Amino acid sequence: MKAFDVVSLGEPMYEFSQIPGEGSRYLQGFGGDTMNCAIAAARQGARVAYVTRLGDDEFGRQFLELWKREGVDASAVSVDAQAHTAVYFITHGPGGHVFSYLRKDSAASRMQPGDLPLELIASAKFFHVSGISQAISESACDCVFAAIAAARKGGAQVVYDCNLRPRLWPAARAAAVIRATIAQADYFLLSMEDAQALCAAQDPDAILDWCHGAGATIVALKLGADGVIASDSKRRARLPGIKVNCVDATGAGDCFAGALMARLAAGEEFWEALRYANAAAALTTTGYGAVNPLPRPEAVKALLAGGIAA
Numbered sequence: 001m002k003a004f005d006v007v008s009l010g011e012p013m014y015e016f017s018q019i020p021g022e023g024s025r026y027l028q029g030f031g032g033d034t035m036n037c038a039i040a041a042a043r044q045g046a047r048v049a050y051v052t053r054l055g056d057d058e059f060g061r062q063f064l065e066l067w068k069r070e071g072v073d074a075s076a077v078s079v080d081a082q083a084h085t086a087v088y089f090i091t092h093g094p095g096g097h098v099f100s101y102l103r104k105d106s107a108a109s110r111m112q113p114g115d116l117p118l119e120l121i122a123s124a125k126f127f128h129v130s131g132i133s134q135a136i137s138e139s140a141c142d143c144v145f146a147a148i149a150a151a152r153k154g155g156a157q158v159v160y161d162c163n164l165r166p167r168l169w170p171a172a173r174a175a176a177v178i179r180a181t182i183a184q185a186d187y188f189l190l191s192m193e194d195a196q197a198l199c200a201a202q203d204p205d206a207i208l209d210w211c212h213g214a215g216a217t218i219v220a221l222k223l224g225a226d227g228v229i230a231s232d233s234k235r236r237a238r239l240p241g242i243k244v245n246c247v248d249a250t251g252a253g254d255c256f257a258g259a260l261m262a263r264l265a266a267g268e269e270f271w272e273a274l275r276y277a278n279a280a281a282a283l284t285t286t287g288y289g290a291v292n293p294l295p296r297p298e299a300v301k302a303l304l305a306g307g308i309a310a
Helices: 033-043 058-070 118-122 131-135 138-153 171-182 192-199 204-213 252-265 270-284 297-304
Strands: 004-009 013-018 026-031 048-051 053-055 078-080 086-093 096-102 124-130 157-161 187-191 218-222 228-231 236-239
Touching: 004 033, 004 118, 004 138, 004 252, 013 058, 026 033, 026 058, 033 048, 033 058, 033 124, 033 131, 033 157, 033 252, 048 118, 053 058, 118 124, 118 138, 124 131, 124 138, 124 252, 131 138, 131 171, 138 157, 138 171, 157 252, 171 192, 187 192, 187 204, 187 252, 192 204, 192 218, 204 218, 204 228, 204 236, 218 252, 218 270, 228 270, 236 270, 252 270, 270 297
Parallel strands: 004 048, 004 124, 013 086, 053 078, 124 157, 157 187, 187 218
Antiparallel strands: 013 026, 086 096, 218 228, 228 236
């Protein structure tokens, strides 16, 4: 019996999200891709633990309170008195979301492999990490590979979300690190933007072929409002997007990953879990911020049953 269904590693970020049309008004909240994913999985009933470093500041303390409320195990979270908890701002421009970060030398970027809770990581059914976790610093990147090794040794399945952010690291390094990580992942999740940067392909089948060629067993290509195309190496299929009243897509991909792992950990087969995750991600876009709109099971089931109006 595994102690946790999901263990996720990465950088949490305190969030200030601008309310569209209201100028300088911001909603205070929480974000960070792997952190959003951890809460999404916990809200779906999974047993979840999160691994990171926080600054010894008010933002860090609020994260600890958040995880306690959400039922996310934070026993492996360490506090760095010499660093700050990362912060980001979401504004809205002509091209959509604009993200501004205060994350240089954050506590999470100072994670070291020697500090990792390897036994906790190995105790998971699914270990989740992203390209952002690798991009924030060389030591954090080393932590990702050390954690993946521990997860695989312990029998956990590795879920790798590309989340390529070109502003965070040089393109050549990003491509090399991501390719090396795909080869160690059981599930590889990516967006069309990620795919176009990594393999310069536009055709979904060509993208899926490239991902399998890089070593991924199961691939989910996220298409935003258009749904998802996936391949389990034997079958390929597209699930269309679900129409909802979308106001903010922040965290939708993270919710997708968290819901997918929660359903897989509960024993659901991949394609049914994928359908569920697709619906959960759609619901996340109906509210503002990364965490507050993350849905509960009853809302996802209602949407799948047609009980929520588009």
